[in-house]
Amino acid sequence: MLPLVPPLAHLVLQGMDEFIAGALHPLLTSAHVLVLVGLGLLLRPAAPARLVAAVGVFSLGAAAGLAATCRWAIPGVPLPVLSGLALGLGGLVALAMPPPGWVRWTAAALAGLALGWDSTPEVAGMAAAKAALGAWAALTLLVLNVAHYSARLPGARWSQTGVRIIGSWIVAISILMLAFWLRR
Amino acid sequence: MRSRPAPLVLLLLLVPLAASAHPEAGGIGGLLSGFTHPLTGLDHLTAMVAVGLWGATLGAPEMWLLPVIFPMVMALGGAMGVLGVPLPAVETCVALSGVMLGLAVAFAARPPLPVSAAIVGFFAIFHGHAHGTELPHAANPLTYAAGFVLATGLLHLGGIALGLLTRWPWGRVTVRSGGGVIAGIGLGFLLGFR
Numbered sequence: 001m002l003p004l005v006p007p008l009a010h011l012v013l014q015g016m017d018e019f020i021a022g023a024l025h026p027l028l029t030s031a032h033v034l035v036l037v038g039l040g041l042l043l044r045p046a047a048p049a050r051l052v053a054a055v056g057v058f059s060l061g062a063a064a065g066l067a068a069t070c071r072w073a074i075p076g077v078p079l080p081v082l083s084g085l086a087l088g089l090g091g092l093v094a095l096a097m098p099p100p101g102w103v104r105w106t107a108a109a110l111a112g113l114a115l116g117w118d119s120t121p122e123v124a125g126m127a128a129a130k131a132a133l134g135a136w137a138a139l140t141l142l143v144l145n146v147a148h149y150s151a152r153l154p155g156a157r158w159s160q161t162g163v164r165i166i167g168s169w170i171v172a173i174s175i176l177m178l179a180f181w182l183r184r
Numbered sequence: 185m186r187s188r189p190a191p192l193v194l195l196l197l198l199v200p201l202a203a204s205a206h207p208e209a210g211g212i213g214g215l216l217s218g219f220t221h222p223l224t225g226l227d228h229l230t231a232m233v234a235v236g237l238w239g240a241t242l243g244a245p246e247m248w249l250l251p252v253i254f255p256m257v258m259a260l261g262g263a264m265g266v267l268g269v270p271l272p273a274v275e276t277c278v279a280l281s282g283v284m285l286g287l288a289v290a291f292a293a294r295p296p297l298p299v300s301a302a303i304v305g306f307f308a309i310f311h312g313h314a315h316g317t318e319l320p321h322a323a324n325p326l327t328y329a330a331g332f333v334l335a336t337g338l339l340h341l342g343g344i345a346l347g348l349l350t351r352w353p354w355g356r357v358t359v360r361s362g363g364g365v366i367a368g369i370g371l372g373f374l375l376g377f378r
Contacts, residue, residue: 172255
């Protein structure tokens with residue numbers, strides 16, 4: 001009954017553990033989840049071509065943020081900034097006020113830059129590059145999936161109200177996150 | 185007879201493989217703790233359900249607006265509680281919310297939208313404040329907040345779902361009776377019975 005098999009903290013596939021760790025990072029960070037869901041819901045009313053373009057802008061922003069954090073040793077994005085971003089995105093969704101195109105693109109770029117910047121790999125060298133690649137892939141795929149599948153929801157009132165309710169939950173959680181940050 | 189390792193022993197040898205590299209017990213624990221917090225207080229639970237019941241009784245647009253507005257206003261109250269901003273008679277107002285919302289459901293009160301929104305918003309502040317002051321300092325605050333908001337929102341939606349029974353005559357009686365029960369529970373808290 002001795003633990004003859006050593007504890008495997010990471011996947012056995014060589015070189016894949018940093019990538020997976022980077023890919024899981026957005027899912028394990030509450031503020032990132034809020035921003036991703038909020039942005040995805042905000043982008044969903046756009047026509048498919050514009051939605052893909054907006055997600056592309058987000059992806060470029062995330063890549064820029066990740067590149068900067070890998071190149072220079074810069075601290076992560078402060079929680080109030082991420083919470084404020086989530087609050088704004090959730091608020092727009094909750095109020096059902098689809099903003100003009102340039103606002104969506106700006107929000108996508110800022111969100112991508114912030115989340116990429118805040119996904120600092122805790123390793124160096126090639127491992128950091130793999131982790132950054134995993135984070136970039138996960139960020140892009142997450143926001144794309146949220147936007148795509150929420151856009152396919154039925155147009156019934158209950159469905160649209162459900163989206164607004166999720167937006168209000170994002171606002172509420174963001175407000176409480178800010179309060180906790182101020183209390184510490 | 186050659187003895188073979190019991191399957192259980194072999195299974196135990198594999199236990200270390202289950203070692204988690206990134207135990208998120210803190211985050212998951214905070215999420216669960218926050219999720220169960222609104223469910224542990226009968227005064228909170230009944231009032232949240234009553235908001236949903238009343239919204240369904242009022243019908244559109246209140247039924248759609250209240251679940252959107254309520255969490256945000258409650259979070260403002262929660263932030264006040266977390267930050268230690270004093271609010272008078274919090275527990276009294278929480279108990280009073282059960283009484284008033286329960287009576288509103290029992291009597292199928294249908295005030296104008298601004299009035300119903302103001303009533304619900306007023307009580308949302310106090311409920312949020314009560315939760316905010318009770319939030320533990322040791323829990324993961326971020327996931328705790330998420331769990332807390334989710335549970336409250338689901339209670340609200342559950343109340344709306346129950347309130348949809350009013351489309352049938354027996355449902356109307358059931359819902360209004362439920363409102364009376366909620367009002368009675370609120371009165372009990374108001375009188376100090378816990």
